[in-house]
Ligand SMILES: NC(=O)C1=CN([C@@H]2O[C@H](COP(=O)(O)OP(=O)(O)OC[C@H]3O[C@@H](n4cnc5c(N)ncnc54)[C@H](OP(=O)(O)O)[C@@H]3O)[C@@H](O)[C@H]2O)C=CC1
């Protein structure tokens with residue numbers, strides 16, 4: 551039985567993760583974290599479902615992680631970093647879905663993973679991770695004469711852009727083309743931009759309503775276009791992926807992994 555705590559317990563992902571853990575036979579909910587200013591501290595973690603779980607939403611990271619083998623964290627970068635500091639001491643394995651981390655924060659994950667097992671993935675759905683592989687193949691086949699643009703759309707509450715998934719798509723494509731994303735990425739266009747730079751990878755961001763998460767990569771050539779799209783209509787696939795990631799960590803004592811490792815897609 552996996553003893554799991556959920557960080558960001560009252561967020562969009564936190565709630566579906568709690569619901570999923572409560573329904574999963576090999577998982578037990580042992581803790582629920584929120585930040586110190588949350589209005590939900592002290593409430594039962596299952597209150598939003600009309601259930602009493604006996605797990606009280608807390609901001610005491612050390613106390614919660616003492617009793618948890620796994621922390622599933624879909625919060626904000628500063629929250630994830632605070633949880634990591636404590637997890638290093640308690641040995642609580644982390645499944646991190648939070649996006650928008652800086653390069654320095656990702657370095658902190660790498661250092662911590664020398665002694666702690668961590669999954670860090672911008673998208674935990676199987677479909678998106680399969681899409682990464684499709685993009686790798688497409689980029690290698692369409693490496694001449696096709697302009698590549700990544701278009702993503704999310705709900706109005708999302709705070710980071712481009713999405714972590716869009717950035718990973720850009721990295722996968724750049725890698726397949728033998729480039730570094732930082733050298734070829736164009737994140738914004740406005741005013742007199744001049745013609746499109748050959749070999750660049752453009753990003754476009756849409757925010758609105760309750761869009762769960764749409765990603766399209768456009769390969770635009772002369773006289774034809776190819777589009778590879780993934781569209782999420784529910785957050786359930788992210789939650790199921792996070793549980794699958796926890797199962798993968800059962801046999802890992804250290805290391806930094808992502809969903810390609812979990813799904814056996816890494817070559
Ligand atoms: N990897 C993946 O598969 C996916 C990743 N994500 C990512 O997960 C993250 C959360 O997304 P979502 O659930 O939609 O966002 P929400 O804003 O709905 O949830 C975030 C939760 O974290 C809490 N929180 C905010 N700041 C802190 C902090 N400093 N410390 C601890 N907790 C904090 C929020 O509390 P409050 O509401 O009070 O601010 C809230 O409960 C985002 O980075 C998103 O991009 C999302 C879906 C899938």
Ligand SMILES: O=C(O)C1=N[C@H](C(=O)O)C[C@H](O)C1
Pocket residue numbers: 649672673704708712713714715716762763764
């Ligand atoms: O904030 C979200 O909602 C999502 N964030 C992740 C990202 O930034 O890629 C994953 C998914 O697209 C939903």
